[in-house]
Amino acid sequence: MLQTTTVAEYLFTRLKQLGVGAVHGIPGDYNLRLLDYVVPSGLLWVGNTNELNAGYAADGYARINGLGALITTYGVGELSAINAIACAFTERAPVIHIVGTPPRNTQSSRLMVHHTLGDGDYRHFGQMQSHVTVAQTNLLDPRTAPQQIDQVLQQCMIHCRPVYIEVPLDIVSASVVAENLTHEIAVPRDVPNPAYDVILDSVLERMYSAERPVILVDGETRALGILDHVERMVSSTVWPTFTTTSGKGLINETLLNVHGMYRGSFADATTKAFIDGSDLALYFGPHLSSTNTYNWTGVPQTAAAICFSWDGIKIGDVLHRDISPQYALTQILRKLDLKRLKKSDSCPTFPRGQLLSFSEVSGDESIKQDKVWRLLNSFLRPGDIVFGETGTAGYGVREMLLPEHTRLFTPITWLSIGYMLPACQGAALAQRELMASSKYHEIEGARTVLFIGDGSFQMTAQELATIIRHDLNVVVFLINNDGYTIERCIHGMKKGYNDISTWRYLKAPSFFGAPEDAFTASARTYGELEQVLKQEKLANGTGVRMVEIYMDRYDAPAGPLTMLLDRQKEAKGVDL
Template identity: 40%
Template sequence: MAHDLRTQEIKNPIDVAEYLFKRLHEVGVRSIHGLPGDYNLVALDYIKPAGLSWVGNCNELNAGYAADGYARVKGVAAIVTTFGVGELSAVNALAGAYSEYVPVIHIVGYPSTTAQRDGLLLHHTLGNGDFHAFSKMSAQISCAVSLLNDPHEAATLIDNAIRECILKSRPVYISLPTDIVQKKVDGDRLKTPLDLSYPPNDPEKEDYVVDVVLKYLHAAKNPIILVDACAIRHRALAETHELIEKSGLPVFVTPMGKGAVSENLPNYGGVYAGDGSNKGVRERVESADLVLSIGGIKSDFNTAGFTYRVSQLNTIDFHSYAVKVRYSEYPGVRMNGVLTKVAQKMGKLNIEQGPTPNNDIPDDEIMSPSPTITQAWFWPNLGQWLDPNDIIITETGTANFGIWETRFPKNVTAISQVLWGSIGYATGACQGAALAAKEMGIKRTILFTGDGSFQLTAQEVSTMLRNKLNPIIFVICNNGYTIERFIHGWEDSYNDVQEWKYKDLPAAFGALPGQVATYRVETKDEVMSLFKNDEFASGDNQKLRFVELVMKWDDAPAALRSTAESTAKRNAEAAANN
């Protein structure tokens, strides 16, 4: 009775699902990924009235990857699954989003609160009356879990989850039971937008940290800046760019930070990844007497197998949660404010220039009479073909490492899953990224994936066709898992895959006449002809373009070779120690 009285007191009652989807619209979501299931069907009816579109993926794993790709372009994404069977299929993708700091809102249609309370033996459950098992699993890969079991708390829990998702740049989990969907909340709350600003640093602490940073910066003879993924994820790019441009210091990116910095800046020096670095980069970075590391994630693939040789004694780390100057940590001092003040106060610095990366083809590749497309030849050539504002997605494998050798034009967005490294990610992410690009008026989304990886999530080409998306897809046909071969099992059958007729797949997925153009390139000349084909390259081309790019099974970028060698060595040492 008390609940009914409280509902009657609401001046502008709206349904919980309407409130949820309107809040998603407010923060920039325009498309909802996911799959229908009987526990979320009524909630799905609220998507269109809220000004949102339903994507409709082929499976929940792909939907999770797609939401991840969408969020990396748009800033936040949402996925709807059903209880148990649906949400668990998405867990791998959401774990990747958690690992790589990608803000995805996961909404799960739940059985009714009465069914949960009575422990009913329902389908999609474990049959033991435990309705919390799955949310507990997702709690490990979410920065907030909001179980909407009480309509009087629902609006507050929704607002909190969305805010946490964006401020912490990680997935959140929202349960939506079937009997809560149409319960009432106060619609007047929507008149107050969510506060998505970061809490300011304590001014005294911030100023102290700024003074410490400036002291070491002015004392340094040849400092450099190194930008990594968390500068992107934690919305510090504006402050980072101000520091780069005002200081004139040589700036480098890590593999995960690729695309964070405009690569046509005169002080841009290339990709630093220890032994896997671009030409001249390792020497310049490792000889620096001070490294300003912004948003660093020092994972194995991001450092080419932990081959960084930069002392903490020469490093200042800027993070979302703290600043670390050499061995002194200042917790609770967020990088954004510190970077702004350092840029404003630094004055003249000692500058020793770094290398200038380019898209020149290596001499031995120019001299080679072989028509075979090689990794060393292809990736610099790609850099000559790319346009400003392109979105480039590279799969974990040869593409992910090859792109280090591609110098981007202005404002290119690079998407790859360097830390989580779930093969198949890139094709799903391409669907989400291409959809976000379409919403934002960005003309070209380009995917590079290996044949082995593509086979895991190929169905998302179907979703692209359904949503009338027109990305350019390159499937590298090199007969299997090349990255795995370089780690272990050079010619073993477990690294082989069935050879598909890849370019026949769009037709099998129901492409309409004129909706797709397919190509197969086997030689360097054929690649160059394709790159020079204006119709193929055009951002205004409304066709999905699908390319079989043939490379040798035993060829890989130099950075992949060195990283794989390091990984294999570490695995062997671990085995020997046991």
Template identity: 40%
Template sequence: MAPSGNISIVLYLFKRLHELGGDFNLSALDLLPDAGLYWVGNCNELNAAYAADGYARIKGISALITTFGVGELSALAGVAGSFSEHVPVVHIVGIPNTIAQRNGLLLHHTLGNGDFTVFQNMSRNISVTSTILNDPHRAASEIDRVLSACWVKARPSTAGLPTDIAPAEIPAAHLDTPLDLKIPDNEPETESEVVDEITRLMYNSKNTIILADACAIRHRVLDELHELVEKTRLPTFVSPMGKGAVNEELEWYGGVYVGDVSRDEVRQRVDDAELILYVGGLQSDFNSGGFTYRISRKNTVEFHSDHMKVRYSEFPGIQMQPVLRKLLDKLDYSKVQTHSVPDVSNVIPHKVQESVSQEINHAWLWPRVGQWLREGDVIITETGTSNFGIWETRFPKNVTAISQVLWGSIGYSVGALQGAALACKEKYPERRVILFVGDGSLQLTVQEISTMIRHGLKPIIFVINNKGYTIERMIHGMKAIYNDIQPWNHTDLLSLFGADPSDAMSYLCKSKTELENLFKDEKFSSAPYIQLVEIFMPWQDAPRALIKIGRVTASLNEGSGSG
């Protein structure tokens, strides 16, 4: 029940945020504790946006608050990434009072032209909806609308909160009505037609596979997806952005499909399928192997959050969650034919295993990481070699993978680590949170390690020291100076940011044996406090997939005339 009497608009907003499920990256506002929220306080607004993104991928939704103009624009690159990758983040902007807006005063943080809408207009294309809460009488309904849209559409929303409106009071009874977070019902007749046709196709196909992608995770259909996989026992594959969407311990898990960048046995198995059930597809360049998917519309059913495609027919407005639920209820599973899958495992290739070289290379590292991972881990990989290397691992059950394959903002992972680690501390304290980041990417957002230390977070941070931007070298400029960086003493970072030496540890690994011994160290693996591991790797070495996709991307760049 809501408190009796009135409630300030800002407290109403915070309580609605709390109703959605958790803490948020907010500034030091006095009313946060009254709403059950917790102040984080990031080092800058861009990092806060990255952290909000990482937090939302664990808890379901998040929010950040910035000041008007300078703060909100600093955050927009991060918010744009959340929009691109279908992550629900509420961006709250503290804006000047309504009198200043009406009079067009030349306040600080403005462009000096009296236009107080210019920054909101910049945000419109990266928000599913937005509002400025200038009218107290409509504030409750506008807050509810913006928050509901953010959740249902799984994309950012923006709310401007004027300083004189924030303390204004409205009836607290508004809180008695829960937020409406239900997706609209599909049109029944069309939905039935879609389900019937998919059922017919599945019964007639002798070779059906399931391909899970990013939007299966973002639009919350994993329960239905898991049930479909386990009841049909169909060969199941994931895209890079779909990594972690299904239980990779299942015997019918077949690996990561990335078009021509896939392992040969995976590519052949998917390309030869008679019917593909493609759930939550997002065919960006890196996610599709440089647009080299070989799946045709004639043998594909696409499940999306706002439409369905069944072979050559498209059904706008028909949402995948209810379609999957009705399909699961309708199927006669004895009529669904299944087949074997490629053998994908964390076995280190024989040639690599037998090598006498102690150099840590990608062909050895990623299968070994797969052996070391545990059920329930959260693993974050940076836009770089790590993003491509993680494709070579087979996860234990319930591993969550966080990366930014589509937006690809370098430095994202460090901020996202802070948000994800905070979310796990609150909701899943038994889960390890692990980051793999390159030495180049780390330099963009390294100060968030300070925030992690301040909040007692316990991530394991692996810094890959390969002397610069290897992903860029693979695309263009292998020896170019613009892909070089100033080397850092990474093992000094935790002490630099003020970590208590008894509550933090750093390690340096220059050989396979050193890293192997660390993986076998139970205290290290139990993640008792924040830890940083610097891994030295050859500067010209890269994961198999990155080498392939680097060539494809370079070719696409040359063909399009881009740099």
């Protein structure tokens, strides 16, 4: 007998099969019937405070879990979320954006109903979404709905980018054939080709002949699904390894041959000379934005580089398409004869980041950006997810030495301030689900730790309520430096447009519904910060905890921000 199910159940069963445990979003009248099926399908309904935040949260969830989902309503809901979808597109978060749309009759009659622009054209929003999603589908026909769903989900997985599914209100409960559900959706395998072997053998030869090899791990390594391969490469070759901004947190920084971030023109001379002088740079998962690469100075020399990217394998300046990095690395690792690698004695001692202890600073001193990150470093422990929001925090967290299995969210390319707090909700939820199902490196009790500036916090503050509502294990360090310091660094250091309103930030947990005894504390000096960090409830409590750290509005971590700030300070004649 023909097994049937409904469109909604088909869709949600697929999500469940693919490892999605929770759906983010906001109810709206065009999606309510769809929402009827979420919880019965075994998924958690998160229920965010607004759609932009829901989108950011689904993104954070997706980057930790491997896939995330978001449900919004037609027009008003989906457009509020579109900036989050653009973020997910740019930085490769596989988010399935499901939109409940008006009934098919309403659409085909071009009726002027609410949540439309009033011109009878129901395709505006789909067209807008197509710019920021890698595949789109509109479920107008129950006969083809299962295949349509499967196709976009596969595209989401292949490209690790958001997709867009429109579900008209009146098709939600339509019957569809359930048969496909017995087959898994998967990323298609590479088809072997003798030509590929020749290329990969040449990579191996380059590896065997390398005198000064280096490995650079960039952010697309995650999206390409080659983290395990790269980890094996790093640990088996024991070659000096660095990361880019978005690569940080993807590879175990506690390994002796992993020397932290490569900052290009901002790097120390030893590291820069070594990478510039290397004769082979295995460059995994390049993400070539200015912000990720210190204006493209933080990448290897082309002649030395072999890039494993979305386009294929690039040796020097010759790109070989159609060989996926996953396939290539599998083959290379299988064939690699470690004994043939040259033993290098010439590896210099790279200056590693240093932790700082409170005994090395004066307790009375005001907290400053140059030291605080290395002091906060001691708070982290294996399995934590660390967020450094765009702003001084995003640069500060780069100075931290991350414990094993610690994932890091830093500004990569989209840099939408306000992203990190909601993304933190999604990531913390995924982390909890993974721990609950023992899929989290045998770690329990890991936390999600957010470092965020006051200006960014104001953008999406209400998502703290969702963190509280789901009792997620989140510690928020709020940097109160009286405005948009990152913008002050760039331009208009003392201009009023970089000021923000003054909030009583530590009232946030109580306002947003946390128990009245939720942990909050503030610190203006190193001594105060030391006392705060010692509190058992901060490190090992449950639910949200919040610490307000006061810093100067014209203070930034060393690096590009300080450089920009100094330029403005020096330009005395110029109106700041």
